[in-house]
Amino acid sequence: FQNVDANLKFNKPEVQLTFDRLKIRDLGLTTQDVVAAVQGAFGGRRMAYFLLNGRQYQVIGQVDRNSRSAPNDISRLYVTNSRGESIPLSSVVRQVENSNPSTLYHFNRLKAATLSAQLAEGKTVGDGVRAMQAIADKVLNPNVFQTALTGSSRDFAESSGNTAFAFMLALVLIYLLLAGQFESFRDPLTILLTVPLALAGALLSLFVMGQTLNIFSQIGMIMLIGLVTKNGILIVEFANHQRDAGLPLAEAVRVAAQQRLRPILMTSLATALGALPIALSLGAASTSRKPLGTVIVGGILFSLVLTLLVIPAIYTFIAKEHKPVASEGEAVAAHEPVEVVA
Secondary structure, eight states: OEEEEEEEOOEEEEEEEOHHHHHHHHTTOOOHHHHHHHOOOOOOEEEEEETTTEEEEEEEEEOOOOGGGGGGGGGOOEOOTSSSSSSGGGGTTEEEEEEEEEEEETTTTEOOOOOEEETTTHHHHHHHHHHHHHHHHHHHTTTTTOOOOOOOOHHHHHHHHHHHHHHHHHHHHHHHHHEEEEOOOSSHHHHTTTTHHHHHHHHHHHHHHHHHOOHHHHHHHHHHHHHHHHHHHHHHHHHHHHTTTEEEOHHHHHHHHTTTHHHHHHHHHHHHHHHHHHHHTSSSSSSTTHHHHHHHHHHHHHHHHHHHHHHHHHHHHHHOOOOOOOOHHHHHHHHOOOOOOO
8 A cells, every 4th residue: 555544633632631529529619610610711601791882792701811821721720619718720630631533534323434545556456455454354353343445445345246246147147048049958058168268368368468357357257258158159059950960979060160160250350359449448548448358359369269179079078969850861961062973
């Protein structure tokens, strides 16, 4: 951290007066007599009004300024008891000098102190939140003190929890949609294996580019779920059609990878190039969105290479059995030329 500051500052000097009530009673005084003497000398209490030349003025009881400029001036005051004796206040009053904050702040109806700081160079909001929480756990007693985030720190904590929920919800929804489309629970698993590949590429690209995992990069990872699963859909769907036509499993997935290579390359490169200006931070106020573009470009390019290798291999292991719809001769005719002799 740097430029650390707290709004709770004990910079207001005070003098607290403590009355010896037993001694006050023994000397024939009352607490009200002592309080009235102190207020009359230092409090500036309004006692009366008077009129002069048609204007109204206040009568304020107060000793001369030279006699009330220091805390020790209180000990030079005297108060008269019930027997008419002058008793010095120093005999019944004890002074304690300390300092208190000039203003007390509240948070959620509780007295609170706010610590604010700027992040050191190269540190993220997440690093700052974790460091501050570690300091609070070490210094503060949890049975006495409570801590809470505010401002950008609270927004980061809330958004992190929301994006994690959104990420899991997106995975579940896409899996259910693919299960309904393919009428299988295995094929969607094969397709969703592109998501870990894309996330690995996104994290690697963030590390290489020196970016941080923030709200923009997390949004980019959620976008990757929909952007990279299309590659697996193209391969798996085409392989299923070839197996329905009578091709064996290994041959069907090989043909699917070959035939779908061009569409996968075109769509992936078009998406990556479209997000490239964001990753390069071109344009006004685009620096904060740079992690978003970095995640999209890095995740798509990384998954593009591995999808063509990993998805066919995984498909051969977990794909279910398909019954050929067409005859073997028709399947061969779909992919190999047939020589006709007249």
